[in-house]
Amino acid sequence: MKPRLRYLTALIVNVALPWLAYRLAFPHWGQLGALAASALPLIAWMSWDLLRYRHFDALSALVLVGIVLSLLAFSVGFGRSTRMREIEDPMVSGIIGASFLVSLALPKPLVFYLARSTMSREDHRSVERFEKHWRERPTLAAYIRLMTLVWGIGMTGENILRSLIGWQWPDDPHSAIASTVLRYGVYAGLTAWTFWCRRLIKRDALRYPDDTVEQTSHLASS
Numbered sequence: 742m743k744p745r746l747r748y749l750t751a752l753i754v755n756v757a758l759p760w761l762a763y764r765l766a767f768p769h770w771g772q773l774g775a776l777a778a779s780a781l782p783l784i785a786w787m788s789w790d791l792l793r794y795r796h797f798d799a800l801s802a803l804v805l806v807g808i809v810l811s812l813l814a815f816s817v818g819f820g821r822s823t824r825m826r827e828i829e830d831p832m833v834s835g836i837i838g839a840s841f842l843v844s845l846a847l848p849k850p851l852v853f854y855l856a857r858s859t860m861s862r863e864d865h866r867s868v869e870r871f872e873k874h875w876r877e878r879p880t881l882a883a884y885i886r887l888m889t890l891v892w893g894i895g896m897t898g899e900n901i902l903r904s905l906i907g908w909q910w911p912d913d914p915h916s917a918i919a920s921t922v923l924r925y926g927v928y929a930g931l932t933a934w935t936f937w938c939r940r941l942i943k944r945d946a947l948r949y950p951d952d953t954v955e956q957t958s959h960l961a962s963s
Contacts, residue, residue: 752932755804758782760925764918772917773815780808799858804928807837832904838896841889849875850889880945888938892931899927 759779766778783805790798814832844850853875860867874881903920910916 751800752929754782754786755801756925756928756932759804759808760921763921767918773812775921776808776812776815780805780812783808797858799855803837803855810836832900835897835900835904838893838898838900841893841896845886845889845893850886852885852889852892856885878949881942884938884942884945888935891934895927895931899924 759782762782763775763779767775770778783801787798787801787805790796790801841851857868857871860871875885903923906916906920906923
């Protein structure tokens with residue numbers, strides 16, 4: 742698959758389709774059913790990817806974990822006050838954003854593993870090159886850590902804002918939709934920023950004689 746088509750597919754599968762499924766299911770099945778419906782495109786994509794390419798899509802898995810945590814929070818909070826249910830969902834799913842930030846203290850942050858997973862889908866030799874470049878090129882490591890920081894801050898900030906929406910307007914029938922629009926809007930913004938960051942990585946790769954556009958273009962889907 743060409744890089745641009747692959748990136749567009751990642752945006753559609755991980756942002757557009759889950760949001761569309763949520764929006765269509767919400768009027769009929771409520772928030773719990775809509776959350777479950779939003780996970781279906783991700784499960785279908787991951788199953789196809791695993792069966793067809795023997796590849797585990799780490800990015801889709803990350804989004805799916807966020808949805809599952811939201812489902813758990815909603816289920817556990819069932820029967821409690823509306824205000825508590827509304828803030829439990831973003832607070833629990835905010836664990837993912839915090840995990841990005843915490844991983845910055847590790848030798849290899851989360852985005853490193855997301856990028857490596859994406860590269861392994863097409864060529865296992867690309868994984869070896871990527872790990873070699875990680876060790877030998879400080880600018881690549883700096884970009885990976887920057888992407889981890891931005892995703893961590895973005896996801897954590899998104900969950901804080903969603904918590905405020907739930908706390909301030911617990912009985913507003915539109916607050917759940919506003920919260921979901923905010924969630925997927927932030928994901929779309931982070932994905933677009935990642936595409937832009939990819940251009941910087943490709944430009945920086947030109948400084949190295951053994952780099953090609955193909956070797957570095959995989960990073961955008963992480």
